[in-house]
Amino acid sequence: MSGGRGWGVGVPVQAHPALAAAASAALDAYTVATTEHDRAALAAIVADGADGTPTMRIDVLVEDAILGALARHPVNVLTEETGWVDHGSAVTLVMDPVDGSANAAAGVPLSAFSAAVAVDGVFTEALTVWLDTGRSWWAGPGVPSSLRTSGRRDLAGAAVSLLRPHPANPPAAAAWWEVARRAARVRILSTSCLEGALVAQGATDAFADAATDTHRLVDLAASVVLAESAGGAVRDVFGRAVELDTDLTKRWSGIVAATPDLADELAEVLSTAYRAAS
């Protein structure tokens, strides 16, 4: 009986060349950045990103390395800090260079490079690489996925990862608490893409932003491909489609779940609790 845990190691040979180049550059830059800089330097706010949130030095160091590596790959890029770079290609990389920046800067070893490939606007391939270990989760066109979700269909008994609760936002806090009340286990790893990969791998049953509209497309794009290739589903708490959009200020309350049924139940529980407390 196989105990295979579902992840790969490093950048898979089948990956799109631009995706592979970006991931390799991210791994190298992360290693250099965390060797050469201390916590305070990595966490220093050095800019405002294209997504409207403050940018840490570690984000810039890794994103700049990636964009350098992509000079030889003229695809379009949508990324956290730089935003939308249009090269007139049919191929777009939607990318979070360092998902879990606060973890990465502080030394909590849970952060990831994560990106999806969209062809003519449709997500076809994705790769998430855990920067601290090189473990990776990939799914792409024409290759049967090695990923398989847990298959769980009900929230009762489920292990759910959540973004941290926000007590200052009572409707969202009520939604968070309702999931915590119903789930068998609750985790907050503070790295959406890695938590999405763990759903695709079957290690956890679901991951959700409890109605705080914190998720940007770069936090969800890879999970759409990885989870769907593995039998899972991605939803937004309020029913908005999670699809390619070059406006990085757009937000979602994403749900990544082991099955469509579980995704629907989470959306229903979260939106109902949110509205009841509004």
Place this chain on the structure above:
Amino acid sequence: MSGGRGWGVGVPVQAHPALAAAASAALDAYTVATTEHDRAALAAIVADGADGTPTMRIDVLVEDAILGALARHPVNVLTEETGWVDHGSAVTLVMDPVDGSANAAAGVPLSAFSAAVAVDGVFTEALTVWLDTGRSWWAGPGVPSSLRTSGRRDLAGAAVSLLRPHPANPPAAAAWWEVARRAARVRILSTSCLEGALVAQGATDAFADAATDTHRLVDLAASVVLAESAGGAVRDVFGRAVELDTDLTKRWSGIVAATPDLADELAEVLSTAYRAAS
């Protein structure tokens, strides 16, 4: 400027021979167990532990391997499943073979071997090894610690790890929520010993059981040595001493913090909120 993240690799050469033998056996047994068994087999409840909680197969596989390796080291042992093994030695190993068993069984790569050495009842040395990566945190007598906490003294602005909230326990839920309200960041990694090591390393500011009395001595013993060697402190929310006790049914609500001030503030905030909601 060094970006050294504070952890070591594998079992340090300075470790007490019994501690080193136990850690090496745990690493080997974990690798074999997660290779040979699938999730359901690893998570199967196969016994009731000496601590009064159900025992998963992965706990038994790793603990049995450790006890086998300790046959040549006649120290006393206090461990999760077997309980208290008295060999009449001045030396006692207080040990959690697999901290974060649910993570380990499910494939969430956050679990640890963790043990402290007590000599004549006093904790002198500890080692926590992240089983998924081999990274380790050690502190022992006569050796300046390489660990240093963040030094943070106030809960406002702090990054705090918590055990999951328990909505069915209103006083404890109120205590949990009060810390979430005041802290800058909240994580739930579901592995107390690893979360304690991250406090000792300075990656997070504190870790706490929010007044649920879930912690056993094996969940806290290593953190006492690691945190104190690094400038931090360990407390119980209700003021009970965290010290060697061979009764494994005893429980604490542990706090591991970057400084004595932060530990005291967390104990005050948690116990006050708990009592106000009781």
